[in-house]
Every structure is written in C-alpha cells, then in structure tokens.
Amino acid sequence: MKKIKTAIVDLNCPIGHVNLINFYVKNLKKNTSLLVLNKSIKKILKYNAALYLNYNVNFLKKIYTFFNLYNLLINNKINQVIFLSYDPIYFLFFTKILIKKKIKIYLIEHDTLNKKKYIKFICNKFIDKRTVRLVYNHEKKVFVVKNFKTRVYIIDHPLLKDTRFVKKIYSNEYKKFKKTIVNNKYIKILVPTRYYIDQKSFYLFIKNFSEKTYFIAFSKRIKIQIDNLFVLKNLKSNMIKYMDYIYLPNNNKVYDTRISSWVYTAIAYNKKVILEKSISSNYEKKRFPNFIIEAKKFKLKKPKKMHILMHRRFIFKYNSNTIIRLKKIIFKT
Structure with missing residues (x-):
C-alpha cells in the first residue's frame, strides 16, 4: 500500500x-x-x-x-x-x-x-x-x-483564545479606554463586525439597550454617535475577558457564504454571543445552546458564565x- x-x-x-x-x-x-x-x-x-x-x-x-x-x-x-x-x-x-x-x-x-x-x-x-x-x-x-x-x-x-502569537499584532490603543470600560459597572458589549454590518439591526439594538451599557466597536462604518459607544481600530486581546457579551450584527447577504470567527473566539473566552436571526444563528444555537442568544430575545443583565472547570473541559x-x-x-x- x-x-x-x-x-x-x-x-x-x-x-x-x-x-x-x-x-x-x-x-x-x-x-x-x-x-x-x-x-x-x-x-x-x-x-x-x-x-x-x-x-x-x-x-x-x-x-x-x-x-x-x-x-x-x-x-x-x-x-x-x-x-x-x-x-x-x-x-x-x-x-x-x-x-x-x-x-x-x-x-x-x-x-x-x-x-x-x-x-x-x-x-x-x-x-x-x-x-x-x-x-x-x-x-x-x-x-x-x-x-x-x-x-x-x-x-x-x-x-481558540488569543495566543502569544496573536498578542504580538494587537494595538495598544485600548489603554485610554481601559479605566473607563473595565472598572465600570455598566454592561459591556463588544461589536467586532468591521465591514458587513446590518445597519438597521445594529441601530435598533443600540437604541433598545443603550442605557447602562457600553458598546465597544471596530467598524468605521458605524455612523451613530452616542456617549457610551467607543469605536476603536483594534482591541487588545486581554480586554476580551472584561466584556460581558459579543454582539454580531452581521449582514446575512454576505454571511450566507462565510462564518464569523468571533463566534468561536467568544465561546473560547466563556462569553455569550448575541446573533441576529439567520440560518447561521440557528445552526450555531443548536451546537452551542449555552452560549448563543438571539438578538430579539436578549435581555439586558449580567450574564451567567459556565463554571470555569466545566468550560475548560468543554473546550478541550x-x-x-x-x-x-x-x-x-x-x-x-
């Protein structure tokens, strides 16, 4: 042979x-x-x-x-x-x-x-x-x-969590926001989608949950201006652990043929992921019921994390x- x-x-x-x-x-x-x-x-x-x-x-x-x-x-x-x-x-x-x-x-x-x-x-x-x-x-x-x-x-x-390889390529821009974001009792929601954003869904979500919430976003295409929305060029990897939720307002016309790695990064960090309803969100909800939340069913409150040892075993x-x-x-x- x-x-x-x-x-x-x-x-x-x-x-x-x-x-x-x-x-x-x-x-x-x-x-x-x-x-x-x-x-x-x-x-x-x-x-x-x-x-x-x-x-x-x-x-x-x-x-x-x-x-x-x-x-x-x-x-x-x-x-x-x-x-x-x-x-x-x-x-x-x-x-x-x-x-x-x-x-x-x-x-x-x-x-x-x-x-x-x-x-x-x-x-x-x-x-x-x-x-x-x-x-x-x-x-x-x-x-x-x-x-x-x-x-x-x-x-x-x-x-996968960010390894030492990834930490080499992240920006240090977060430092000026760290004191405000990390040490605050507000709910912190990361919005990492950069290009293909469903603007209507995103603006509606922010409107509904802007009170007592910080949104940390990357995309330059976000035009809305509110006091608790921070738009960064990049995110220092170890800041992800301070986020309460990851919200992905992805444009489904594009994401019907691709995935967002942020879903899997968020789960690796034991974070809840908020997704707009789509074929992809239905698929991921069945696979990761403890981590995926449909945007329309989201309620603003501190998330309950999976126990650390249980989470480690799950990831492994x-x-x-x-x-x-x-x-x-x-x-x-």
Missing part, C-alpha cells in the same frame, strides 16, 4: 488566521511531511520544520512562488495537500497541474465563496471538481454542492473532537 505523504500549505497566511494556522499545524504536524507558509508571517509563526515562501502581490512573483511550491511537492513525493487558505484566481490553474500528478487537494473555505467578489467566484466555480472542499457549517456545504458540484465535508471551527473536548473528525476526513477518505 502506497504511503500517504501530506503537506500543509498556506501561501496567503492572513494575519487574522494566525491562531487558526497554529492550531492546525500543531495538531497535524505528526501526520505532515511538508509545511509551507508565507514568508511574511515568519516572525509571528516560526516553526523549525516550516519552509517560508515569498508570496508577493506581484503577479510574476506569485507565479514563481507556485513554481517553487510545485517543485517542493514533487521532490518530497507529496500525494495530498491541505490548503489552509487559497486564491481562486491562481488555484484555477494550479489545482489542475497537481491533480494531473495525482495529488489530492483539500481546500478549507473561508471568505472564498463570496458571490460579491465576482471574478474570484467565477474562477472558483471552474476549479477542478476532483478538489475536496472543507467548510465550517451545513449551509456552506449546500452552497458548494449546488454551485460547484464537488465533494465537500463539514469540519468544525476550533474554539470540543477541540479534540474537531481534530479527530478532521483526521478521519483527510486520512481515511
């Missing part, structure tokens, strides 16, 4: 995925023969066994990087690759080359199914059908089957099962 040699590759390495990349590398390294990451992230995620390629914005340099990656895969006799992220425009051609060499490809989907990114979406539709897609919930699976007619599996998104068991299920898909299908 031919030995399976697996590579983990992420040429994009978005800064927001640092925690996720580290989780997969750490838990799959024993099953991995080759690890290739973007050179830009080397100072944050430094692994002795990793190879770092320069995936530049320049078109010709990107093609050169793919040529180097192809040689690495062939020379190391890799027969399956897990891409933690990918660019559909370049992968339209690159996957065809790999599949001709009988290399099995797994693509983890993040914001790569977005119809609003028209050119990338069209390219994605024409990526070789033998490519296996990995998505984070059921509606994404339905979407992929309907639009791409390819094999797809649901995997679980891990529940969930993340362990996440890797077990992922390994079953990748190494037994």
Whole structure:
C-alpha cells in the first residue's frame, strides 16, 4: 500500500488566521511531511520544520512562488495537500497541474465563496471538481454542492483564545479606554463586525439597550454617535475577558457564504454571543445552546458564565473532537 505523504500549505497566511494556522499545524504536524507558509508571517509563526515562501502581490512573483511550491511537492513525493487558505484566481490553474500528478487537494473555505467578489467566484466555480472542499457549517456545504458540484465535508471551527502569537499584532490603543470600560459597572458589549454590518439591526439594538451599557466597536462604518459607544481600530486581546457579551450584527447577504470567527473566539473566552436571526444563528444555537442568544430575545443583565472547570473541559473536548473528525476526513477518505 502506497504511503500517504501530506503537506500543509498556506501561501496567503492572513494575519487574522494566525491562531487558526497554529492550531492546525500543531495538531497535524505528526501526520505532515511538508509545511509551507508565507514568508511574511515568519516572525509571528516560526516553526523549525516550516519552509517560508515569498508570496508577493506581484503577479510574476506569485507565479514563481507556485513554481517553487510545485517543485517542493514533487521532490518530497507529496500525494495530498491541505490548503489552509487559497486564491481562486491562481488555484484555477494550479489545482489542475497537481491533480494531473495525482495529488489530492483539500481546500478549507473561508471568505472564498463570496458571490460579491465576482471574478474570484467565477474562477472558483471552474476549479477542478476532483478538489475536496472543507467548510465550517451545513449551509456552506449546500452552497458548494449546488454551485460547484464537488465533494465537500463539514469540519468544525476550533474554539481558540488569543495566543502569544496573536498578542504580538494587537494595538495598544485600548489603554485610554481601559479605566473607563473595565472598572465600570455598566454592561459591556463588544461589536467586532468591521465591514458587513446590518445597519438597521445594529441601530435598533443600540437604541433598545443603550442605557447602562457600553458598546465597544471596530467598524468605521458605524455612523451613530452616542456617549457610551467607543469605536476603536483594534482591541487588545486581554480586554476580551472584561466584556460581558459579543454582539454580531452581521449582514446575512454576505454571511450566507462565510462564518464569523468571533463566534468561536467568544465561546473560547466563556462569553455569550448575541446573533441576529439567520440560518447561521440557528445552526450555531443548536451546537452551542449555552452560549448563543438571539438578538430579539436578549435581555439586558449580567450574564451567567459556565463554571470555569466545566468550560475548560468543554473546550478541550470540543477541540479534540474537531481534530479527530478532521483526521478521519483527510486520512481515511
């Protein structure tokens, strides 16, 4: 029987995925023969066994990087690759080359199914059908089957706190707000959605719960001005523990094909998550009934947290099962 040699590759390495990349590398390294990451992230995620390629914005340099990656895969006799992220425009051609060499490809989907990114979406539709897609919930699976007619599996998104890697990239801007926010008895609600905000839902929510509440938001698209709304560029990671709730007024026209990692970060910090009603919120409510609250049913009061030891066991068991299920898909299908 031919030995399976697996590579983990992420040429994009978005800064927001640092925690996720580290989780997969750490838990799959024993099953991995080759690890290739973007050179830009080397100072944050430094692994002795990793190879770092320069995936530049320049078109010709990107093609050169793919040529180097192809040689690495062939020379190391890799027969399956897990891409933690990918660019559909370049992968339209690159996957065809790999599949001709009988290399099995797994693509983890993040914001790569977005119809609003028209050119990338069209390219994605024409990526070789033998490519296996990995998505984070059921509606994404339905979407992929309907639009791409390819094999797809649901995997679980891990529940991760910010590690020392993430703390390196956070802003210190929070300091001037710390005394006001942290030492105050008001309810503190974090609104981390940056771009795709359902403005109507957000403004209505603030109107209903603005009294004795602090809202800490990131998005520059929030135009409303009230005394207890703080709009920051970023949030220091250790400030999350001082928040009472995480509220995600996500625009469902966009989030029908993507997920918000803030749901899973909030649960990792033992925080309650307020979601506007949608297919995604229904799915997450069934999986995490102790953490998800529908916005229309929200009542302003101090939340009851899961007991710390029970929460630790819950996170450990969930993340362990996440890797077990992922390994079953990748190494037994």
